[in-house]
Amino acid sequence: MENYVEKFIELLIEYAPKALGALLTIIIGFWIAKILSSKAKKAMTKKDVDPSLVPFLTSLILILIKVLVLFSAASMFGLEVTSFVAMLSALAFAVGLALQGQLSHMAAGILILFFKPFKLGDFIVTNGYSGTVKEIQIFITILTTLDNRNIIIPNGAITSNPLENLTANPMRKVPMTFGIGYADDIDKARKVIEQVVKSCDKIDHSQPVDIMVSELADSSVNFAVRPWAKTENFWGVHFYMQEHIKKEFDKAGIGIPFPQMDVHLHKQN
Numbered sequence: 675m676e677n678y679v680e681k682f683i684e685l686l687i688e689y690a691p692k693a694l695g696a697l698l699t700i701i702i703g704f705w706i707a708k709i710l711s712s713k714a715k716k717a718m719t720k721k722d723v724d725p726s727l728v729p730f731l732t733s734l735i736l737i738l739i740k741v742l743v744l745f746s747a748a749s750m751f752g753l754e755v756t757s758f759v760a761m762l763s764a765l766a767f768a769v770g771l772a773l774q775g776q777l778s779h780m781a782a783g784i785l786i787l788f789f790k791p792f793k794l795g796d797f798i799v800t801n802g803y804s805g806t807v808k809e810i811q812i813f814i815t816i817l818t819t820l821d822n823r824n825i826i827i828p829n830g831a832i833t834s835n836p837l838e839n840l841t842a843n844p845m846r847k848v849p850m851t852f853g854i855g856y857a858d859d860i861d862k863a864r865k866v867i868e869q870v871v872k873s874c875d876k877i878d879h880s881q882p883v884d885i886m887v888s889e890l891a892d893s894s895v896n897f898a899v900r901p902w903a904k905t906e907n908f909w910g911v912h913f914y915m916q917e918h919i920k921k922e923f924d925k926a927g928i929g930i931p932f933p934q935m936d937v938h939l940h941k942q943n
Contacts, residue, residue, distance in 0.1 A: 696747040703743030711736040782829035783812040792839050799838040841905050848911045853894030855929040870918045876907040894931040
């Protein structure tokens with residue numbers, strides 16, 4: 675029994691200072707890591723780094739510093755760093771096999787953050803969903819829809835499918851179609867449309883407006899109307915034109931065809 679006690683005391687004397695030093699290294703190192711990552715975040719914010727990149731880079735800096743601290747603490751116990759790295763690599767490989775899908779989403783998130791097919795505040799359409807980009811995280815992207823719902827989409831699904839960024843350009847054309855009856859005057863209808871276009875202050879009047887007969891449909895003559903507007907005014911122009919074209923067509927006696935059904939009743943003898 676005395677031999678066990680003596681060995682325990684010897685081990686305690688030998689490893690207690692190392693354990694205390696490793697513990698202090700971890701505590702102080704993690705504290706410094708937090709301070710440095712916070713300062714890095716403030717520096718990136720001051721230098722106008724893309725807001726979508728700041729959280730990712732901040733967390734990356736924090737993780738890297740913590741890993742270095744753990745390596746330093748492990749070396750105090752006599753562990754070789756190369757062995758420690760080999761052990762971590764084997765663990766990472768095993769975890770990677772178990773989380774292949776998540777790793778693909780992480781890789782996709784990195785691609786999105788660095789190649790920037792969209793940024794925070796953009797309105798995008800992807801995977802059958804549309805909305806304003808609220809957050810770009812390392813695994814997922816969160817959209818806010820027009821009716822204020824949150825849509826969470828895995829980043830891998832975004833990069834592997836078509837993506838439409840509706841707010842990437844500062845100016846957009848507003849495509850609209852207005853139909854008139856075959857008995858109505860085309861030139862008169864065009865003048866009415868031109869007057870409504872001129873009355874809309876959200877349209878960019880420095881750009882030419884397309885007003886063309888686009889189709890001779892089954893029951894209507896269709897005009898394609900495409901004025902230019904700032905991207906943020908897209909829907910304002912669309913709704914204004916829909917309402918005022920109807921009002922001005924009514925004033926001018928121009929009919930807008932609509933589907934009709936003739937019902938014939940046959941009297942049975």
